[in-house]
Amino acid sequence: MIWNFETILLCIVCFFGLYSSLFFLFLILDNKERLDDPKPKRFPSVTTIVPAYNEERTIAKTLRSLLKLDYPRNKLKIFVVDDGSTDRTYEIAKRFENANRGLVKVFKKQNGGKASALNYGIKRTKSELIVSLDADSFVSRDALKRMVGYFDDPTVMAVTPALKVYKPKGFWRRIQAMEYLLGVFLRKAFALLGSIHVTPGPFSAYRRKFFERYGYYDEGNLTEDIEVALRIQAKGYDIENSIKAEVFTVAPNRFLPLLRQRLRWYTGFIVNLLRHRSLFKQRNNLGLFVLPTSLISVGLVLVTAGFSCYILAKSIAHLFRSIKLLGFLDAIKMLKLNLNPFYFGNEFIIVTASCFVLGFLIIYSAKLFSRERSKIKYSYLLYVLIYYYLFGFWWFWTLINKLFGRQIKW
Amino acid sequence: MVDRKKVILRRYLVALVLTILIFLIGVMLGGGIANIKIGKLAKLEREMKTRIMDLELQFLLAEEQPCSSELPGLAEELYQIGGKLNYMERQKGMDDPGVLELKKYYSLLQIRHWLFLKMVKERCKKDLHLILYFYSNEPKKCDRCGDQGIILSYLRKKYPNVRVYSFDVGLDSGAIKTLMKNFNIEVVPTVVVDGKVLHGFQKKEELERLLQGS
Numbered sequence: 317m318i319w320n321f322e323t324i325l326l327c328i329v330c331f332f333g334l335y336s337s338l339f340f341l342f343l344i345l346d347n348k349e350r351l352d353d354p355k356p357k358r359f360p361s362v363t364t365i366v367p368a369y370n371e372e373r374t375i376a377k378t379l380r381s382l383l384k385l386d387y388p389r390n391k392l393k394i395f396v397v398d399d400g401s402t403d404r405t406y407e408i409a410k411r412f413e414n415a416n417r418g419l420v421k422v423f424k425k426q427n428g429g430k431a432s433a434l435n436y437g438i439k440r441t442k443s444e445l446i447v448s449l450d451a452d453s454f455v456s457r458d459a460l461k462r463m464v465g466y467f468d469d470p471t472v473m474a475v476t477p478a479l480k481v482y483k484p485k486g487f488w489r490r491i492q493a494m495e496y497l498l499g500v501f502l503r504k505a506f507a508l509l510g511s512i513h514v515t516p517g518p519f520s521a522y523r524r525k526f527f528e529r530y531g532y533y534d535e536g537n538l539t540e541d542i543e544v545a546l547r548i549q550a551k552g553y554d555i556e557n558s559i560k561a562e563v564f565t566v567a568p569n570r571f572l573p574l575l576r577q578r579l580r581w582y583t584g585f586i587v588n589l590l591r592h593r594s595l596f597k598q599r600n601n602l603g604l605f606v607l608p609t610s611l612i613s614v615g616l617v618l619v620t621a622g623f624s625c626y627i628l629a630k631s632i633a634h635l636f637r638s639i640k641l642l643g644f645l646d647a648i649k650m651l652k653l654n655l656n657p658f659y660f661g662n663e664f665i666i667v668t669a670s671c672f673v674l675g676f677l678i679i680y681s682a683k684l685f686s687r688e689r690s691k692i693k694y695s696y697l698l699y700v701l702i703y704y705y706l707f708g709f710w711w712f713w714t715l716i717n718k719l720f721g722r723q724i725k726w
Numbered sequence: 727m728v729d730r731k732k733v734i735l736r737r738y739l740v741a742l743v744l745t746i747l748i749f750l751i752g753v754m755l756g757g758g759i760a761n762i763k764i765g766k767l768a769k770l771e772r773e774m775k776t777r778i779m780d781l782e783l784q785f786l787l788a789e790e791q792p793c794s795s796e797l798p799g800l801a802e803e804l805y806q807i808g809g810k811l812n813y814m815e816r817q818k819g820m821d822d823p824g825v826l827e828l829k830k831y832y833s834l835l836q837i838r839h840w841l842f843l844k845m846v847k848e849r850c851k852k853d854l855h856l857i858l859y860f861y862s863n864e865p866k867k868c869d870r871c872g873d874q875g876i877i878l879s880y881l882r883k884k885y886p887n888v889r890v891y892s893f894d895v896g897l898d899s900g901a902i903k904t905l906m907k908n909f910n911i912e913v914v915p916t917v918v919v920d921g922k923v924l925h926g927f928q929k930k931e932e933l934e935r936l937l938q939g940s
Contacts (some may be wrong), residue, residue, distance in 0.1 A: 317757065317760075317818065317819075318817075318818065318819035321899065330749070330752075331745065331749055332750055334749060335741055335742065335745040338745055338748075339738065339741035339743050340755045342737070342741055343737065346737075355772070469728075472860060475796060476796070485938060508732070509731070510730025510731035510732075511730075511731070524842065551841055554730055554731070570778050598731075599733070600731035600732065601730075601731055601732075601733055603737070605733070612752060628841055637872075637876065638876050640918045641873055641876050641880075641929075641930060642876065642877065642880050642930060646884075648881060648882075650876075650879070650880055650883070656764060658766075658810055658813070659810075659813055661756075661759065662756065662817055663753060663756035663757050663759075663760055663817075664752070664753065665757055665759065666751075666752035666753070666755045666756045666759075667749055667752035667753060667756065670752055679778070689892065709750070
């Protein structure tokens, strides 16, 4: 074996990938009894806040899914906070208010961003729990009932659901569906380690008293959901997860909107992690393992994706060289794909293959435990082939933007 | 109430031990596959030796009409072995003793095939062009060898009556050294077209002119 940059990198990536996959798989399989949601001893009062800015297309469906929630009616309130929409969002929401007096309440305020809309709602309720729900997301009937049981533990300040992609059709959504499914798995694993560090916008539940005691959503923040999760961790509280409480969100279906979303998420992640960097000093699973691991994996993906681009650039340079030497047509004629199995794989082929198999097992168990119905075979293949580079590119773009000080807007 | 955050060392260690185990077994198996490939290549070369010898002897033994209208074969098979050897060289490194051994053997097979075709060409007046190509794999010693290689593979694909035999001048082989002495090879790349020695990089057009002119 030759020890050059390529083989050393491959070695590190394979080892790291194997270790983290095995660790999380064992963790989940070892704690199967904790995958079931605890039966709630009582039903605390809940206010669901839907911050909405120009969401006329999805708000009705979002509200209908909330109205179908299986939860005692006298314990549930649904607030829509129209954040200065210029479309028909307010009108549509108002219709729901009129039809469901006492249950749905619609507010209108000047535009100030999602965090400000959420805070507006939180300050107007006395409910024990606050649940945020983006106006482009829908909940399953039993989601809330599955989640509230975790609040019987007084150290739990927030509970996250199993977030999935709504109608994962088309190239971009299929890839994201796999990513979200992996997220479903990881979030449960992180919960078992007391290390959840993101409470996603769609349908995360919080104790209202946390906001009162430690401050509301940070209104200037790019990713207020990451900030609040890190803050809960920094204060020493826990965040739980229900792997069976399904919530569906409309994912971007084109390249650019997806890139913009990731730019915001990843920049927000860095900014908030820096703000709460004291978390790294905590001698627990989050500070010693989960946060370092996520940073290392981003680093490794960046280096590997960069290196693959370098290899690709080298082959393209070789092609140009051939064109220069032979002329365009003759150079193209010389190109051929060699499918002889002799030319396939290297010393790491078995290790790489085990990583892929473990990855599939992880996604498969996520599907199994979260009662996902869609088929995953081909999407996983697509995911394996493309996602690594996409993820690398998103992070690369984020860092470039950060380095050159470009402003990321909501 | 569970203490979720507490680090349970056993969890981390079990995964670590298993990772090391899978990793070591995987790399060992992967190395095994590479060795199987080397073994396969060695077998191919041995078979090739027998086949070339067979061809030579057929030619020498045939008393009547040794010159058939077809061009003598095995050239394509030789190229294929060469291609696989190149691949293994990139995988296992230029200094890998197994690869070096196979490469030496391959060079000898090439010389033998070349000598045989030279004889056929002379006796049967065949329209054959035999090209010897001397190169070095070390980019420091030869920055244009890659380009020359591209041009020569193109030529042998384009002209069915062109045979290219390539020799790494860094190989410690007496036969190659003698060959180099015979043609006064001092620089790489050097291309020898039908006995005519061309020092330094040769353009596609120049080589084509030579092949078509003679």
